[in-house]
Structure formats: C-alpha cells, structure tokens
Amino acid sequence: MGTTCGLTIDPIYRYVRALVICFILLPCIQLSLGAKTRHFKWEVEYKYWSPDCIENIVMAINGQFPGPTIRAKVGDTINVELTNKLSTEGVVIHWHGIHQIGTPWADGTASISQCAINPGETYNYRFKVDKPGTYFYHGHLGMQRSAGLYGSLIVDLAEGEKEPFYYDGELNLLLSDWWHKNTHDQEIGLFTNPFRWVGESQSLLINGRGQYNCSLAAKFSSNTSISQCKLRGTEQCAPKILHVLPNKTYRLRLASATSLASLNLAIGNHKMLVVEADGNYVQPFEVDDLDIYSGESYSVLLTTNQDPSNNYWLSIGVRGRLPQTPQGLTILNYKPNSASKLPISAPPITPVWNDYNHSKAFTNKILALMGTPKPPVNHDRRIILLNTQNKINGYTKWALNNVSLVLPPTPYLGSIKYGFKNAFDQKNPPENFDSINYDVTKPPVNPNSTYGNGVYMLGFNTTVDVILQNANALSANVSEIHPWHLHGHDFWVLGYGDGKFSADKDEKKLNLKNPPLRNSAIIFPYGWTALRFVADNPGVWAFHCHIEPHLHMGMGVVFAEGVDRLSTIPNEGLTCGLTGKMFSGQKN
Numbered sequence: 001m002g003t004t005c006g007l008t009i010d011p012i013y014r015y016v017r018a019l020v021i022c023f024i025l026l027p028c029i030q031l032s033l034g035a036k037t038r039h040f041k042w043e044v045e046y047k048y049w050s051p052d053c054i055e056n057i058v059m060a061i062n063g064q065f066p067g068p069t070i071r072a073k074v075g076d077t078i079n080v081e082l083t084n085k086l087s088t089e090g091v092v093i094h095w096h097g098i099h100q101i102g103t104p105w106a107d108g109t110a111s112i113s114q115c116a117i118n119p120g121e122t123y124n125y126r127f128k129v130d131k132p133g134t135y136f137y138h139g140h141l142g143m144q145r146s147a148g149l150y151g152s153l154i155v156d157l158a159e160g161e162k163e164p165f166y167y168d169g170e171l172n173l174l175l176s177d178w179w180h181k182n183t184h185d186q187e188i189g190l191f192t193n194p195f196r197w198v199g200e201s202q203s204l205l206i207n208g209r210g211q212y213n214c215s216l217a218a219k220f221s222s223n224t225s226i227s228q229c230k231l232r233g234t235e236q237c238a239p240k241i242l243h244v245l246p247n248k249t250y251r252l253r254l255a256s257a258t259s260l261a262s263l264n265l266a267i268g269n270h271k272m273l274v275v276e277a278d279g280n281y282v283q284p285f286e287v288d289d290l291d292i293y294s295g296e297s298y299s300v301l302l303t304t305n306q307d308p309s310n311n312y313w314l315s316i317g318v319r320g321r322l323p324q325t326p327q328g329l330t331i332l333n334y335k336p337n338s339a340s341k342l343p344i345s346a347p348p349i350t351p352v353w354n355d356y357n358h359s360k361a362f363t364n365k366i367l368a369l370m371g372t373p374k375p376p377v378n379h380d381r382r383i384i385l386l387n388t389q390n391k392i393n394g395y396t397k398w399a400l401n402n403v404s405l406v407l408p409p410t411p412y413l414g415s416i417k418y419g420f421k422n423a424f425d426q427k428n429p430p431e432n433f434d435s436i437n438y439d440v441t442k443p444p445v446n447p448n449s450t451y452g453n454g455v456y457m458l459g460f461n462t463t464v465d466v467i468l469q470n471a472n473a474l475s476a477n478v479s480e481i482h483p484w485h486l487h488g489h490d491f492w493v494l495g496y497g498d499g500k501f502s503a504d505k506d507e508k509k510l511n512l513k514n515p516p517l518r519n520s521a522i523i524f525p526y527g528w529t530a531l532r533f534v535a536d537n538p539g540v541w542a543f544h545c546h547i548e549p550h551l552h553m554g555m556g557v558v559f560a561e562g563v564d565r566l567s568t569i570p571n572e573g574l575t576c577g578l579t580g581k582m583f584s585g586q587k588n
C-alpha cells in the first residue's frame with residue numbers, strides 16, 4: 001500500500017486527504033508557526049579571485065566567494081535552485097549538519113543521494129531546517145570544497161523560543177584553508193603513481209580572506225623578511241574586521257570548511273565560553289583557545305571586558321600536522337577605536353602542532369547540556385572501522401577494514417529504492433578487522449587493500465555503534481588526525497581512548513550519562529573514538545573523513561536505512577547510471 005505525507009489509508013479517500021493535508025493544512029501550520037519558504041537562485045561558476053592577495057580561480061556562487069550566507073528559522077523550508085554554470089564539470093552542494101528528514105535526495109552527495117548536476121542544468125534543493133545552530137554548506141564532489149565552494153548556513157530558533165544563554169550581538173566566522181595549486185592539479189596528484197600529496201595549504205582564510213605575501217602582524221615578527229600588509233580594506237583579501245563595543249557579550253559562530261587543516265583559534269587577552277557544538281548545546285566551559293577540525297562548528301561567547309582603548313587579534317593556526325602555513329589573522333575592533341589601530345602585542349601563539357594532550361583536554365570538556373536526549377543504553381550492532389593508509393596496485397589510498405571506497409555511477413538512493421542489484425557490491429562491507437593480530441602502532445604488514453562500494457544496510461530504528469580505530473599510516477611513527485562526519489544524523493560521542501579499543505576494558509568507560517550529540521568527531525593518532533546513533537532517518541548516508549583529499553582517496557563508508565519507507569523519490573536527481581536508463585526507458 002502506498003503512503004502519502006506519511007499516511008496509509010484507502011485509495012480515493014487517501015488521495016483527497018493527502019491533498020488537504022499537503023496543500024491546506026501543512027501550509028497553515030507553517031504559517032501559524034511563522035515558518036517560511038526561503039527561495040534562492042544560485043549559479044555556480046569559476047571566477048578570478050584573490051582570497052589571499054594572490055590571484056587564482058575560485059568556485060563562486062552568484063559571483064561571491066565564499067557563497068552567500070543562508071539564514072533561516074527552525075521549521076523553515078530552504079529552496080535553492082542551483083544552476084551549474086561550470087563549463088566542464090558536474091556539481092552538488094551538501095548542507096552540512098542538516099538532517100534532511102524526509103528529503104534524503106537533497107543531501108547533496110554525488111553518487112550517494114543524487115547524480116552530479118551537469119553543466120547547464122538546474123537542481124532544486126528543497127529541505128526543512130530542523131534544528132537551530134551554526135552550520136555551513138559545501139561542494140561534495142571531487143575536490144570542489146578545496147576549490148572554494150562553501151558558505152555559512154545559520155538556523156535561528158523558532159519565533160518565541162529562547163537560547164539558554166544571553167548575548168548582545170553576533171559575529172560569524174567561516175574558516176578554511178587555501179592552496180595556490182588548483183584543485184584539478186591537486187586531485188590528479190592524488191590519483192597518480194607515484195603519489196603526489198597536496199601538501200600544506202599556502203594560507204588560512206577567515207571568511208574567505210587571508211594574506212599570503214604579507215602579514216597583518218609583521219611588525220611583531222622576528223622574521224624580517226615578512227612585510228607588513230598595507231591594505232586599504234577594499235581588497236578581496238583584506239580581513240573582515242570584527243567590530244564590537246566594550247562590555248558586551250558576542251556570540252561567535254565558528255565553522256570549519258577546511259580541506260585539510262585542523263585549526264586552533266584564539267583571541268588575544270580574551271577567554272571564550274563554549275556553548276554550542278555542531279548545532280547542539282553543550283555544558284558551557286571556558287577556554288583560552290579552541291580546536292576546530294574540518295566539518296565542525298561551535299558557538300562561543302566572548303565578553304569584551306578588556307582595555308577598551310586597544311584592539312585585539314583573532315588568530316587561527318594549524319594543529320596536528322607540521323605547520324607550514326602562517327596563522328590566519330583578523331582584528332577584534334573595540335569601537336570607537338579605529339579598525340586600523342594594530343593591537344599592542346603579538347597575536348596569540350598556536351599550541352605546538354603535536355601537543356595532543358592540549359587537544360584531548362579540550363575535546364574531553366565537551367559534554368551535552370542537561371536536557372539533551374540521551375543515547376539508548378544498548379546497541380543493536382557495533383561496526384568497528386580500522387582507519388589505515390594503504391596501497392592498491394601501487395596507488396596510495398585510505399581504507400576502512402581494508403576497503404577503500406570508490407563511488408558507483410548510479411546514486412545509491414535510486415539503486416536501493418529500485419532494487420538494482422548490479423549497481424554496487426551487494427555484500428555488506430566488513431564489520432570488523434582482525435583486532436587480535438593487527439598492530440595499530442606499526443605500518444600495515446600487508447598494505448594492499450581493495451576497492452569497494454558496498455553499503456552497511458542498517459535495520460530501521462536500530463541503535464548502531466561505530467568504533468573508529470586509528471592506526472599507523474604507511475610511514476613508521478605516523479598516525480594522523482581524522483575528523484569523521486556523519487550525514488543525516490547526529491551521533492553521541494561516547495568516548496575517546498588511546499591504543500586499540502577493547503570491549504572488555506573500554507566498554508565500561510563509555511559515557512552514557514551526558515555524551516555530546518554531534519555530527520562530526522575526530523580520532524586522535526593511535527586512538528579510538530566510540531559513537532552511537534539511531535538509524536531512524538530513511539535514506540542513504542555518507543560517513544567519512546572530512547579531510548577532502550582523504551575522502552577522495554577512499555576514506556569513507558555508506559550507510560542505508562529505511563529506503564523502502566520513502567514513498568517517492570524525485571526523478572530529478574537520478575537521471576544518470578542505471579536509474580537514468582530506467583527513466584529514459586519509461587519515456588519511450
């Protein structure tokens with residue numbers, strides 16, 4: 001029996017009732033709650049741009065880099081008509097942190113939730129924003145995030161609702177990293193034998209702005225070869241100054257769209273109170289600096305209680321990789337001081353890149369605010385994913401339990417819905433690795449892995465645990481940070497640990513009392529991270545390392561649940577691969 005708007009009743013009555021509900025009642029309920037449909041017409045194209053004062057090409061939206069900020073209220077419907085104006089490549093946009101409940105085809109993952117939008121074509125992203133918080137959107141095909149395809153998405157509380165904290169004003173910072181080598185070149189290097197790594201970025205950007213050939217803080221540097229930037233403020237690379245008034249509290253919304261860099265952010269002389277992580281409230285805690293990994297977002301409260309005759313630095317620097325990228329800087333301008341008045345001392349120093357104790361201390365402070373839903377006490381299934389750097393026929397890859405993901409030409413959402421059994425590997429990918437014999441502290445004994453595109457089919461409404469197990473990469477004594485992001489859900493972060501996860505020893509250490517709910521979590525070098533989520537959102541969902549070159553090298557898996565519950569999937573996103581053939585057959 002079919003369902004419409006979630007209802008299953010007899011056919012004629014069902015049709016009439018569905019019409020009434022869909023076209024009369026739902027809009028009325030929306031109106032009465034003040035919810036709106038927000039329409040946007042976007043065109044994606046390459047543009048010449050100077051994000052760090054060096055001219056390059058960026059992927060711009062409506063001529064802007066970063067793309068326009070979307071601001072909406074909980075319950076609103078976002079409708080982005082996205083036209084691909086790139087002349088030779090497809091495009092998609094993922095709405096990072098938005099659950100896409102009932103609209104999995106709008107998740108914007110090429111080969112998973114939709115076909116890439118071809119040059120000249122338009123795709124309609126229509127979805128509801130279900131949770132207040134700080135989010136962003138970005139390209140999810142190839143290396144298009146590295147190319148600059150990103151922007152902010154901020155969801156305010158519904159009318160009449162109040163945040164559990166007070167602030168006078170708001171500042172929004174979207175953080176990213178920037179290479180001078182174009183992303184096609186970067187991408188080809190990753191798929192070449194011998195492998196050519198993308199290397200560290202040339203610049204860090206704050207709201208799409210950084211300075212490569214000069215520094216805002218050169219006069220404080222002992223390196224005399226760096227010149228002081230002389231910017232008028234109108235340049236594309238001039239910092240976005242953060243204007244504040246003394247003795248007020250500001251909510252800083254932070255999101256990291258970096259391709260590679262893990263960042264640490266600090267504001268000279270000021271403390272920050274962390275209140276939100278990935279769209280979830282956390283127990284407030286105070287910090288001097290904060291780590292933010294690719295794919296994460298935070299809100300911090302900043303009180304402007306320092307000497308009002310000065311301005312202060314806001315700095316970001318690289319963590320977890322030997323930094324070869326200068327700090328990204330902007331100025332916190334206490335009004336009425338002139339914005340061009342430099343702070344009186346040097347910018348905050350980023351903690352040493354491999355001081356993991358510093359990072360762990362920060363991460364362990366993140367706990368759910370009282371009232372946050374708690375995780376189910378038991379899990380139905382536990383998937384353990386060993387993260388390794390591997391080789392396939394001499395090519396360097398990343399793999400999970402020895403399988404490196406290569407996406408199929410037919411998007412999973414369509415192939416699962418319509419039962420195309422030859423669209424992807426029908427065997428469940430491995431649930432575990434040989435944890436008794438595998439030494440996570442050493443390079444793999446046998447580094448050869450295989451390509452795969454199988455799906456973890458999750459029972460609808462079951463509770464799934466994922467243990468992400470880090471290991472040594474291909475070179476001895478190297479284990480990297482990987483920030484993992486789950487589409488379509490938040491998960492509870494039950495705990496982090498060092499070495500190999502052991503159910504006997506570590507199970508009892510898991511936090512079931514107040515674990516933070518998030519959509520992104522990291523694994524520390526040589527460590528493990530335990531996550532739990534409920535598979536209650538019909539659709540097909542990527543779960544992957546948010547370092548873009550790592551995802552491109554296969555570091556991801558695919559989950560699917562409840563696809564049979566989706567009554568209709570718009571054809572619009574499935575007109576490629578086997579589903580494309582099926583639709584063209586129907587037309588004939």
Ligand SMILES: O=C1O[C@H]([C@@H](O)CO)C(O)=C1O
Binds near residue numbers: 197389473480550
């Ligand atoms: O995937 C990666 O490859 C390089 C290095 O391991 C090999 O060049 C690096 O730093 C990564 O994160």
